[in-house]
Amino acid sequence: MTKKLKLIALSSAASMIALSAAAQDPVSLTVVSWGGAYTESQQRAYHEPYMAANPHVTIINDDGSANALAGLRAQSQAGNVTWDLVDMLPSDAQLACDEGIILEIDHDAMLAPAPDGTPASEDFLPGSLGDCFIPQIVYSTILAVRPGAFEGEQPDSIADLFDLENFPGKRALQDRPGTNLEWALYADGVAPEDIYDVLATPEGVDRAFAKLDTIKDEIIFWTEGAQAPQLLADGEVAFATGYNGRMFNAIEVEGMDAAIVWDGQIVEWDGWVVPAGGPNVDAVMDYLRFATDTQRLADQAKFISYGPARASSAALVGQHADLGIDMAPHMPTAPANYYSPIVLDNDFWADYGDELRERFANWMLQ
Amino acid sequence: MAPSDASDTPTAIGNETDSKGRLLTSDGRPLRAALQRANRRRKLTALGLVAPLLAFILIFFAYPIVQMMWRSVDNPAVVEALPRTLAALEEWDGNDLPGEEVYRALYEDMLADEELPRAEQKMGPLAVRLNYEISAARSAIVRTARNVDEMEAPYKEAFLDAHRLWNDPTIWRIIEREGRPLTASYYVAAVDREYNAEGEIVQAPENRQIYVALFGRTFMMSVVITFMTFALGFPIAYYLSTLPMSKANLLMIAVLLPFWTSLLVRTSAWIVLLQGQGVINDMLVALGVIDDENRLTMIYNQTGTIIAMTHILLPFMVLPLYSVMKTIPPSYTRAAKSLGATPWTAFRRVYFPQTLPGIAAGGVLVFIISIGYYITPALVGGQDGRMISNEIARHIQSSLNWGLAAALGTMLLVSVLILYWLFNKLVGTDSLKFG
Incomplete structure (x- = not known):
């Protein structure tokens, strides 16, 4: 009897979870990056925590960044934009921005401020932000x-x-x-x-x-x-x-x-751009706000030795997630280097x- | 059956004719019309059967090729971005800097562009387009356009302050020259030429010539690879054709095995074998043939590309050769020998000429495939083993000069067609036997 009750309670709880998840339509985001150890670091520092907090979102990795500008142009010309977010170099991002095939970013409105309240435009390292470009790493x-x-x-x-x-x-x-x-x-x-x-x-x-x-x-x-x-x-x-x-x-x-x-x-x-006319712009913006905040940028440095692009992240850079070695001396921006x-x-x-x-x-x- | 000249001979027995003397079918229609109709129906059925393939080829093969060729002459950037400037430039003498009215027109063009939504703005594509012709054109346009709303008359002075390039008559000549919807400049660049100040086409400076030499090298390497596949493939195909079917099939699998392996795996295998610390070098050092300091360089150069591509393309030579040799009766050679020919003469005068259709087919196949080969030269070609396809890919993927890539691609396509036509003239395609 109690077993049966438990079962009913369980199944009703499960259906309630399912219901609340269904309230938000499932979204799948295609994120284009450089592959290999670099995509792995993004997967663990950004994608996995975001998907855990937002179960309705699925993030799919695409290793197309080496030809990102060619891909953006082709998708824009064909009128069929399938990429949601692209990791690319600032020089290519500026070209794409001038051509109007990626979205302009209002950095302070769209990105999270530093924990002490410093607006994003002042927290990112000087000269790193572009009209359409949000840096992640140096x-x-x-x-x-x-x-x-x-x-x-x-x-x-x-x-x-x-x-x-x-x-x-x-x-x-x-x-x-x-x-x-x-x-x-x-x-x-x-x-x-x-x-x-x-x-x-x-x-x-x-x-x-x-x-x-x-x-x-x-x-x-x-x-x-x-x-x-x-x-x-x-x-x-x-x-x-x-x-x-x-x-x-x-x-x-x-x-x-x-x-x-x-x-x-x-x-x-190196950083993010958002293709114009992409299928899930709202979902991408929500993801971006999360993935470029102070903690997330510092987290990425646990997996690969690239320096975070926010000044406020530097103090949070800790040890490598698997090896336990101190990451700070391996950063390109470490004073000794x-x-x-x-x-x-x-x-x-x-x-x-x-x-x-x-x-x-x-x-x-x- | 009615005779073919039935309409002229109205007296054919057993058939009715109408008032004009034309033959009629049993239901009273003119025979000729009825025949035509039946014919048409047959043609429609045939068309219906090939229609899916035809549509597929048109949409996914012919259309992209035509579009690619179109891109090599298409030149919308200047015309769309600078209509007023181009109109004002018509008065210009082409020597010194243009006058105030041209700068004013450029200002107006830039201001009008500023007001469009970003996706419709034309200055970005214009900057990219002009930068192919002259360095720093990109920043000249983008930076000037960004601050154009703060500009005040006189505009000539304002522009000269904004960027040094506006002080150079060259950029105005380029704008005038490229201010047409079609351009030849991609083809000019593709044959290592450029425009001089007088607008004549001249040789580009030596340190920027690339493509003519690269086309030449691509052809040379393709010839060498074709010959190598022939030299290796002919004896194999001959041996296979003399074996009984069961054994021949087994060996044929060995020939075909590379076909069933991924191209990347095969190319990587060659890297493992040929590289400086690779299997072959290690063996030679261990045997004392070469010493450790003088390891052979067999990869990341032309040699590596030729070795790997010969291996990959070998089946394309062996298969047509084998299928032709299989049909040559051994009795011919035996007859030649019994009539007194030495084995060499019998081979040279009797056997070999009969294999020519197979050699021709294999040769054309290997040559045309290798002339457009991409992935193997990219992986093992190093500097001097690169081919024209690698440059085309570079312009598509990284330099993003699609017009130049299209011009190079069109030239490659046309040269293959010319070769095929020449081949047809000399050998005749009807003698090809692919199996």
Whole structure:
């Protein structure tokens, strides 16, 4: 008898839960990001807690960020927008914003303030917010060295990347002009803050390519973020450039033997944009408010070594969720690492990118 | 059956004719009309049967290709964004900076654009379009347009202050030249040419020439790959064709096995085998053939691309060869030998000519597939193993210059069609035998 009652009570409770859930229609959000360790960090820091609090929402990951701008354009032209939220670089976000294919963001109205009440527009790091762009992280492209590659003195600067005499062997560089041209000039003695002024002149471009020429025979180019640590792990190269989070993951989580050189790290933002005409704009805005608040941005740093884009998050960065190591020293913005950063100039690349990409492609073919 | 000239010979026995002497069917209709009608019905039935496939091909194959080709000349950005400026530019002499009225027109165009909802604004696409022609055009347009509502006359001065590019006659020449709904500039860029200040088409600076050399390399590599598949495939196909069916089938599975494996897996397998620390190099070092410092570079270059693509495309050569060789009676070669030919002469003069249709079919197949190959060169090609398709993909996915990608794609398509036409002239497609 009591059993039966319990059963009835249980089933009625279950049906009530079901009813209350049904009050909100189920929504599925397609979130486009970079895949691999990066999407994993978003899944655990943002998606899972949000879905736990909002059982009617399902979040589906799509690893399309490498071609996000092409995808946004194609969906907008076809009039069939299927992406709800896209993780992309600020330079591409600015282009998409100018073309009107992503939504403008009113940062203070749409985003949560810091816990002490500082409005979002003041809490995000200076210069990081765009008209349509909400930054999540600051990441950097760094140089990693396989320790076994050299005996005695180890490379510790970008200049060493270009020093074949003391540090012979293959180098893995990304197959695009961005980062490579900056480093060529930096290694050739240009100060970080002057690099883009020099690169905007024809002589500066010649100088950068001449410097790259000196190591050209030893370069292997990589395309996808995961290739760089792979080439190091396979022993194919002595040096590899790569994203600091991927390298952290390969070294600390997967146990690869490599050392990071923070000299001349190239720093950039990465963040969210909302496609215009998407199917679930209201649901996405609610998610965004949650996923970009101070705690969530700090949480992401538990899973990957990218710095949170909010000033108020820095103090909350703790230990790695699985390894228990302190994350703060692995952030690109940690004072010990941030001694000679080159801040990527998106305006420069928006202007000169077309021409330099052509010249770089020609240079690769020669 | 009525004779074919029935209408001219009204006296055919057993058939009725009408007043004009035309043959009639038994129900009194003219025979010719009845025949035509039956014919038409047959044609309609045939059309109905192929209609689904035809519609599929038109919608998913022909239409996208036509659309792609259209994109290579389509040029709406300037015309839509700057109607007033273009009208004002008609008076311009094309040498020095244009006068105040052109700058005023540009101001009006930008102001009008500002008032549109963001999705309809034309300055963004304009900035992207002009940046293909001259660096820094993007920031010139976007930044000027952002502050245009604060601008005051005289506008020429205001624009010259806003961005250095407005002080350069080149950008005005480009706006004038691209101010037409159709453009040739993507094709000009695709053959490594550019416009000079006089508007003539000249060779681009040497350090920006890419595509002509790349087309040449793509053709060369395709020829080499085709030859390699032939050299490897011919003996295999011959051996297979001499075996009894049961054994031949078993070996055929071995040939087809690569077909059933994912392309990515096969390409990755080649990376494992060929890379510096890979299986082959390790073996050679262990055997003492090469020492540890001088490991062979067999991947991330042209060699790697040719090896991997030859392996992947081999079945496309073996299958047509095998199917042709299977039909060549062995008695012909035996007859040649019994008439005194040496084995080599018998092979050269009797057997080999009969395999030509298979060689032609396999060659065309492998060559056309390899000329547009993408994923393998992208993965193992390194710098000098890249092909034209990799550049097309780069323009579609990362540089987002779809017009240039479309021009390159159209050129690739047309060159394949020309080759096919040449082949047809020289060999004849009716001699192709795919199996």
